Amino acid sequence: GSSNPQSPRHARRRAETWRAMSDLLSEGRARAIGVCNMSPRQMEALFEATGVLPAVLQMEFHPALQRNDTLRWCLERGVVVQGYGSGGGYQKKGRPRTGPDFLSAPAIKDAAVAHGVIPHQIVLRWTLQRGVIVLPMSTNSEHQRENLRLFHFDLS
Structure with a gap:
């Protein structure tokens, strides 16, 4: 089979899955349904197949x-965007960090x-000001507190 997400087979499967999810929504068995890592064209195809747009799109979103x-x-269609990767990747215990290193960019450091x-708070605040819900990850309680301290400043 094809591993190309643009292939007709994948499009058919997406439409079938979306139809089933839309049924759950109309039956009241789900309050909202969403997708991850889809393009506007793919979401339009879902809408054409069912008349239902996703309530939320989850996608990687950060300055890079x-x-x-x-x-x-x-935003024009009322689809909520939830961004992941706002920290520039992730780090497993004892492993090197993966992802882009935009947290050390001069503009971000200067704004911080x-x-x-800290730079991570700048990126989270920037993301929120763009209208994107942030999805910060941390098991460190101090980092979790920092993730909540985003509303006492605005970026211009």
Whole structure:
């Protein structure tokens, strides 16, 4: 089989799955349904098949991967965007960090100093100000507290 997500077979499977999820929604067995890592074209195809747009799109979103066209498409249609990867990757205990290192970019570091916060808080706040829900990951209680301290400053 084809591993190309644009193949007709994958499109058919997405439509079948979306139809089943839409049925759960109309039956009241789900309050909302969403998708992950889909393009506007793929979401339009789901809508054409069922008349139902996703309530939420989860996608990687951070300064190094802004996806402005997809974000604009979603915001114009009321599709909530939930961004992951706002920390620039992740790190498993005892393993090297993976993902882009935009947290050490001069503009982000300078903004952090100007606002008296850490670079990660700048990126989370920037993401929120773009209209994207953040999905920060941390098992460290201090980092979790930092993730909550985002609303005492604005970025221009």
